[in-house]
Amino acid sequence: MIDVHAVTIDYGQGEQTVRAVENVSFHLDKGKSLALIGPSGCGKTSLLFALSGLLYPRSGRITMGGEEVNTPRRDVALILQNAGLLPWKTVWQNANLSLLLNGEFPQQNAAEVLAHLGLDSVMKRFPAELSEGMKRRVGIARALSTSPSVLLMDEPLASLDTLTREKIQDLFLNLWHEHGFSLILVTHNIEEAAFLGQRIIVFTDRPARISAIVDNPQMGALDYRERSPFQAVMSQLREALEA
Amino acid sequence: MKRVLTYVISIAALLFAWEMASLAVNGINHALILPGPFDALSQVVKNAAELQRNFAASAWRLILAIFISLATAMPLGLLIGREPTLDRFFSPIIYITYPIPQVALILFLFVVFGTGSATKVAMVALALFFQILVSARGAAKNIDEEYITSVLSAGASRWQVYWHVVLPATLPQILTSVRVSIGLGIAFLYIAETRAALGTGLGSFINKHMLFSRDRAFAGIIAMAILGLLLYIAVDVIERIICRWKYVKKMPLK
Ligand SMILES: Nc1ncnc2c1ncn2[C@@H]1O[C@H](COP(=O)(O)OP(=O)(O)OP(=O)(O)O)[C@@H](O)[C@H]1O
Numbered sequence A: 001m002i003d004v005h006a007v008t009i010d011y012g013q014g015e016q017t018v019r020a021v022e023n024v025s026f027h028l029d030k031g032k033s034l035a036l037i038g039p040s041g042c043g044k045t046s047l048l049f050a051l052s053g054l055l056y057p058r059s060g061r062i063t064m065g066g067e068e069v070n071t072p073r074r075d076v077a078l079i080l081q082n083a084g085l086l087p088w089k090t091v092w093q094n095a096n097l098s099l100l101l102n103g104e105f106p107q108q109n110a111a112e113v114l115a116h117l118g119l120d121s122v123m124k125r126f127p128a129e130l131s132e133g134m135k136r137r138v139g140i141a142r143a144l145s146t147s148p149s150v151l152l153m154d155e156p157l158a159s160l161d162t163l164t165r166e167k168i169q170d171l172f173l174n175l176w177h178e179h180g181f182s183l184i185l186v187t188h189n190i191e192e193a194a195f196l197g198q199r200i201i202v203f204t205d206r207p208a209r210i211s212a213i214v215d216n217p218q219m220g221a222l223d224y225r226e227r228s229p230f231q232a233v234m235s236q237l238r239e240a241l242e243a
Numbered sequence B: 001m002k003r004v005l006t007y008v009i010s011i012a013a014l015l016f017a018w019e020m021a022s023l024a025v026n027g028i029n030h031a032l033i034l035p036g037p038f039d040a041l042s043q044v045v046k047n048a049a050e051l052q053r054n055f056a057a058s059a060w061r062l063i064l065a066i067f068i069s070l071a072t073a074m075p076l077g078l079l080i081g082r083e084p085t086l087d088r089f090f091s092p093i094i095y096i097t098y099p100i101p102q103v104a105l106i107l108f109l110f111v112v113f114g115t116g117s118a119t120k121v122a123m124v125a126l127a128l129f130f131q132i133l134v135s136a137r138g139a140a141k142n143i144d145e146e147y148i149t150s151v152l153s154a155g156a157s158r159w160q161v162y163w164h165v166v167l168p169a170t171l172p173q174i175l176t177s178v179r180v181s182i183g184l185g186i187a188f189l190y191i192a193e194t195r196a197a198l199g200t201g202l203g204s205f206i207n208k209h210m211l212f213s214r215d216r217a218f219a220g221i222i223a224m225a226i227l228g229l230l231l232y233i234a235v236d237v238i239e240r241i242i243c244r245w246k247y248v249k250k251m252p253l254k
């Protein structure tokens, strides 16, 4: 359903061109999950921005459901590294930003999502009054508010403590099973990639090129972290990254 | 309550320093050169009616000038800060015109437009225009790109980016420049009001009495200070209302 064909992304013109992504191709079927992992600064965010229609590749094509992606789409939600919350809007406004921008009024569903994420008691607060973990959950609520068919996430859990991080990873897994969206997760955390990615693409240093593809068909259970395939996938990833 | 008390204490300290300075200056010169705060304050009471009239004249000129410059410089500054094409065109113009001391234009404006209120307002507005333009532009350039990306990915149009991100993100800095503008505006207004013979306003009141009844002139200066203080308080109140998100973070209890 998502098709990335020979995508190359450059910043700038002429001699000062910085190539961030080079000749990357992959395919993701509807409802599947994919993790993208690579060294810091290799071009992962750039690729994700191209997937969300925020920037254009220099060459190559990205299509979703057969349509070329060249502008943000309503059925694709993006969660940014710091959750992308606006400090001047309340939790409720942030969580329903996509709807409000569209002139729609949040439905019952929105309140349920917030309650499900444990945010119902803080809806009138501003982001400055929330813990980091709560902020991420508001970001998740915002992404889910439009019932997207594709969820793109850029290191959504970076800089969280291990416990909060694992809790939210569990939450992602449940939401993915529940809502059936396709999931693309950018991370530089090996455990996160192995826990959430049915398939994991490993990138080289900048410019990002595909250096390995690791399949992870056994993922999907909450106790996957304690199982042996999880460990095996992690060591495969570690090897690929070190290569 | 605590805030009121600190205000009272700091004002008392200021009056005390003024009294000391006045005693020292007058003592050294053996003449009444710098009136003390109590002489000046009693003149405020004695000249209440005349001061009130001039206060009103100055206040509305200043407020009008601030509004005019805000209404023009803020949108222009935000646009220039966000749209590179506009920036390339306007920035050289700003760099050349900003450092020109706008005071130099006062006499010119008087010659062209006469010495009425409109010219004085225009004078102050012109000076504040640059102040606000430059700070709005700077604030708009410094917006965290993550906010922009965030609303764009949520499907915002260009104008929604301005309304939901650029404006709220820059408001605190713009209000700070409005605070600076109050001080600057009072200085410019004073100059403009004193340059016009027989005008109204606190500037002309102060000027008129400076030579022969200095305690009255200082009563006028106190009135100008009060004007500035009231406007500062107004900006603070406005900021607390429209930038409420900035003040929600509470300090941890000790
Ligand atoms: N707007 C830009 N202009 C110029 N170069 C850029 C721009 N954005 C990113 N780059 C460069 O492109 C390269 C890839 O950046 P990108 O943000 O995609 O990396 P990343 O893999 O997401 O890194 P990280 O893991 O640190 O988030 C980097 O070298 C970066 O300096």
Ligand SMILES: [Mg+2]
Pocket: A044, A045, A046, A154
């Ligand atoms: Mg990144």
